[in-house]
Amino acid sequence: MQRDAQREKLFTRRALLLAGLEGSLVLVLAGRMYQLQVVESAAYRLLAKENSVSLRLLAPPRGRILDRFGAALADNRPNYRAILVAEEAGNIPATLDAFGRVIALDPAERQAVLREVRRVHRFVPVVVRSNLHWDEMARVEVAAPELPGVSIEQGLTRHYPLGQGAAHVLGYVGAVSQSEQNGDPLLELPDFKVGKSGIEKSADRQLRGTAGHKDVEVNAYGRVVRELSREAPRPGRDVVTTLDRELQDFAFRRASEEPSVATVTLDALTGEVLAFVSVPSFDPAAFSAGLTRAMWHELSTDPRNPLTDKVIAGAYPPGSTFKLTVAMAALEAGAITPQTEFTCPGFFRLGNAVFHCWRHGGHGTIALHDAIKESCDVYFYNTARKLGIERLAAMARRFGYGAKLGIDIPGERPGLIPDHAWKKAATHRPWEAGETVITGIGQGFVVVTPLQLATMVSRLITGRQVVPRLFRDDGAPPQFADLDLDPRLRAVVIDAMVAVVNEPHGTGYALRITEPGMSMGGKSGTSQVHRITEYQRAHSALTGEKVPWKDRDHALFVGFAPAEAPRYVCATVVEHGGVRGGEGAQAAGPIVRDMLIETQRRDPSRQAPAAGKVAAVAAPPPAAPGG
Numbered sequence: 001m002q003r004d005a006q007r008e009k010l011f012t013r014r015a016l017l018l019a020g021l022e023g024s025l026v027l028v029l030a031g032r033m034y035q036l037q038v039v040e041s042a043a044y045r046l047l048a049k050e051n052s053v054s055l056r057l058l059a060p061p062r063g064r065i066l067d068r069f070g071a072a073l074a075d076n077r078p079n080y081r082a083i084l085v086a087e088e089a090g091n092i093p094a095t096l097d098a099f100g101r102v103i104a105l106d107p108a109e110r111q112a113v114l115r116e117v118r119r120v121h122r123f124v125p126v127v128v129r130s131n132l133h134w135d136e137m138a139r140v141e142v143a144a145p146e147l148p149g150v151s152i153e154q155g156l157t158r159h160y161p162l163g164q165g166a167a168h169v170l171g172y173v174g175a176v177s178q179s180e181q182n183g184d185p186l187l188e189l190p191d192f193k194v195g196k197s198g199i200e201k202s203a204d205r206q207l208r209g210t211a212g213h214k215d216v217e218v219n220a221y222g223r224v225v226r227e228l229s230r231e232a233p234r235p236g237r238d239v240v241t242t243l244d245r246e247l248q249d250f251a252f253r254r255a256s257e258e259p260s261v262a263t264v265t266l267d268a269l270t271g272e273v274l275a276f277v278s279v280p281s282f283d284p285a286a287f288s289a290g291l292t293r294a295m296w297h298e299l300s301t302d303p304r305n306p307l308t309d310k311v312i313a314g315a316y317p318p319g320s321t322f323k324l325t326v327a328m329a330a331l332e333a334g335a336i337t338p339q340t341e342f343t344c345p346g347f348f349r350l351g352n353a354v355f356h357c358w359r360h361g362g363h364g365t366i367a368l369h370d371a372i373k374e375s376c377d378v379y380f381y382n383t384a385r386k387l388g389i390e391r392l393a394a395m396a397r398r399f400g401y402g403a404k405l406g407i408d409i410p411g412e413r414p415g416l417i418p419d420h421a422w423k424k425a426a427t428h429r430p431w432e433a434g435e436t437v438i439t440g441i442g443q444g445f446v447v448v449t450p451l452q453l454a455t456m457v458s459r460l461i462t463g464r465q466v467v468p469r470l471f472r473d474d475g476a477p478p479q480f481a482d483l484d485l486d487p488r489l490r491a492v493v494i495d496a497m498v499a500v501v502n503e504p505h506g507t508g509y510a511l512r513i514t515e516p517g518m519s520m521g522g523k524s525g526t527s528q529v530h531r532i533t534e535y536q537r538a539h540s541a542l543t544g545e546k547v548p549w550k551d552r553d554h555a556l557f558v559g560f561a562p563a564e565a566p567r568y569v570c571a572t573v574v575e576h577g578g579v580r581g582g583e584g585a586q587a588a589g590p591i592v593r594d595m596l597i598e599t600q601r602r603d604p605s606r607q608a609p610a611a612g613k614v615a616a617v618a619a620p621p622p623a624a625p626g627g
Contacts, residue, residue, distance in 0.1 A: 053228060054088065054216050055123060059189045060209025061156055063236030065170060065199055067245040068272075068472055072161055074170055074200070079157035080132045081191065082140055082150055083125040086117050089149025096128070099150060102143045103129055103136055119178075120188045125153070127191040130289070155191060158288045162245065164281035165252035168309040169243070169273075169409065169470070171198020172284035186211040193288060198309075198409050199241065199470060209236035240472045242272035250598050251275040254591055259549070260575035262310035262450040264468075265595050268458035268560070268569045270477050271466045273407075274599060278314075280306040303550060304575070312412040315447040316573055319525030319584065320375045320507075321558050322396075322442030324460060324493055326383055327368060329395030331489040335387045338492045341367045344378035353434050355381050358526075372496035373506045375524065377441050384440025389431060392439065393419040398465075398483055400455040401448050408470040415452055418445035443528060453571035457558045459483060461566040463490055497521035498563045508557070508585045511593045520596050521566070522559030524584030529553060529576065552576040555587035561596040568603075570595045 065074035082099070089095045096110055105113075109129070116126045128150065132140075137152050144150070158173050160166065173193035180194060181187055187194070189211065195201035212233030217226050247265070255261040255277050265275040282299055291299075299306055308314065330336045346362035348355040357363065357377040363370070371379035384392060396402060402417030416422075418439065420431045438444040448456075451468060458466040464480035498521035501508040507524045529551055555574040560566040570592045578587040 056125065056214050056216060057185055057189055058212035058214060058233045059155065059192055060211060060233035061235040062158065062209065063207040064238045066238055066240045067243045071245040073166055073243065073245060074158060074160050076156040077159045079130060079155045080137055081130040081153055081155055082128045082132060083153050084128050085123065085125050085149045087122040092117055095147060095149060098146045099128060102139050124188045130191060158193065158285065160284050162249055164283055165249050167281045167284045168278040169198055169276040170284065171200035172196055172287040173200050174287060199239065202409050203239045206239055207236040210234040241470050242274065242472045244274050244602060247275045247598060247602055251277045251595060254594055255279045258574050258578035260304040261572065262314050263570065263572040263591055263595065264311050264450050264454050265568065265570045265599055266454050266458055266468055267567060268462050268466055269567055271469050273468050273470050276311055278310040280304050282306050309411055311450050312407060314449060314573065315413055315415055316554050317446060317527035318442035318448045318453065319527035319556050320442060321453060321523050321525035321556050322446065323372060323380050324523055325396050325399055325456065326380050326392060326440050327372060327493050329392050330383045330387045331492065332395065332485065333387060333391050336368065336383055338368050341365050342379045342382040344376050348378045348381040350434055350437055355437055369496045369499060373499040373503060375507045380440040381437045384436050389419050389436045389439060393417045399459050400452050405451060405455055405468055407451060407468055413449060415448045416445060442525060450571050450573050453558050454569050457560055457569045460490060461494060461560050463487060494521060497523055508589050511585065511589045513593060513597060517562055518597055518600050519563040520559045520561035520593065521563050522557055522592060524589060525556035526583040527554045527556060549576050552581045555582055555584045557584050557588035557592045559592040559596055561600055568596055568599045
């Protein structure tokens with residue numbers, strides 16, 4: 001009995017111990033369940049939500065680029081694309097294989113997607129294919145169960161209404177490069193584009209906008225079930241330029257009649273660029289979408305350099321257009337007066353060197369007015385010799401040569417104005433007198449850009465330090481500093497420019513405008529690409545053999561209008577003389593004339609007939625050669 005009682009007590013103790021252990025486990029389990037379901041419920045609810053909710057960034061619409069009247073030069077159009085989210089796709093190569101069976105992907109496209117997936121965060125969508133057609137979108141939607149993480153999204157693509165007509169000044173947008181990544185999630189968005197050149201690049205921050213985001217609920221396959229919330233992106237700001245869209249289009253069509261041209265038109269009173277064209281051009285939309293190898297090879301190997309913005313990056317000897325600068329420098333320095341005469345027998349001798357005038361028989365004894373009008377080389381050989389390179393270089397820099405003007409787009413070149421110090425530093429040789437002589441007619445070391453040519457004329461006719469600009473400010477007009485040039489001496493040079501076009505024997509007499517109130521002044525120029533010897537010149541004349549296009553002289557012309565109250569300025573360079581190999585007044589002059597007529601017709605303050613037809617000019621006699 002005692003033994004049975006002990007066994008019963010032992011059993012009871014063990015039962016109580018087991019019950020206590022079970023109770024403790026129940027309490028621990030209950031406590032843990034309480035902790036999970038009550039104390040930490042919010043945290044686990046968030047984790048559960050994160051498993052089914054995906055955060056997606058929303059690209060902002062890029063701001064528009066507008067002309068001075070509010071017409072669009074660059075805007076946006078809808079673009080349907082297939083995107084892939086890596087965290088929802090699982091096996092990405094398998095997903096791309098499945099996508100390739102729906103819409104063909106070439107190896108380069110596939111590698112580009114894989115590379116982009118590795119570069120961005122896994123929650124950031126990556127574009128698999130852009131610009132989808134309706135039937136392509138339908139095939140993707142039908143195959144959705146086999147394409148985890150892939151969906152159709154509507155985006156925006158950049159549109160340029162003028163196409164090639166404003167490509168160099170507007171620039172283009174392109175994919176964000178690795179070097180442009182700075183941690184901003186906006187730059188990781190699929191197919192997000194940033195400005196790569198022109199206004200698109202210089203105004204990129206204003207145009208870019210701010211990203212938005214949306215929360216979407218997805219199922220186990222990564223399919224979007226519903227949108228939970230959204231914060232809309234903030235569009236980029238519109239940028240208003242000084243350009244006139246219709247005038248820009250006119251300039252491009254007119255310049256495209258020649259193989260390779262740079263032309264720019266300014267309002268000299270405000271510095272506003274009204275038209276800015278470099279021909280040949282390129283399609284900025286093709287750059288935005290991504291060039292093929294064939295397209296890139298065609299553009300990069302074209303000898304006319306369509307990728308170069310010739311208005312600000314084309315460097316040319318100014319030829320006889322530089323005589324305007326030489327004249328102003330000599331008058332201001334007192335080296336000559338308006339009445340100073342030199343005799344031109346057709347050549348100028350300096351030591352053993354002989355420098356020829358374009359007119360072989362010479363101009364006879366001539367003063368400054370007629371020397372500019374007829375572009376007498378000998379007159380300016382003598383003038384430069386008396387003036388000296390240092391005073392000539394100083395005036396050239398006051399007119400805007402030899403340094404960047406600070407235009408509102410990247411890629412501008414400074415050109416070159418030589419002097420003693422430059423020659424010593426560049427060649428370790430002293431400056432020679434003959435180099436001053438040839439600089440006097442815009443040859444030798446001196447090179448300028450078409451924009452600098454237009455700026456020089458703007459400063460000459462206003463007497464102020466005009467600075468060209470592409471962005472419009474509706475505030476007070478800019479107050480340019482005074483150049484401190486004697487207005488009476490400026491008037492001498494300006495009157496001679498009017499004579500170039502409007503007096504017989506002027507090198508631009510064939511270009512005169514007969515429409516009342518639209519007459520212009522100007523100056524022609526022809527600059528050598530290669531030095532041609534007298535033997536080569538004679539051989540060419542004798543045989544009729546044409547000089548190859550790339551070796552022909554450049555044709556230049558600068559002009560302003562109206563002659564009675566100068567305001568609008570146009571400078572044009574026709575590379576290698578254009579189709580016919582003409583000189584300044586023959587190849588470049590007609591473009592300047594037509595641009596100044598159209599610009600005046602489009603002046604809102606004028607009562608003018610409808611734009612589109614070039615005003616009649618007097619029946620042109622054969623243009624005087626030279627200059």
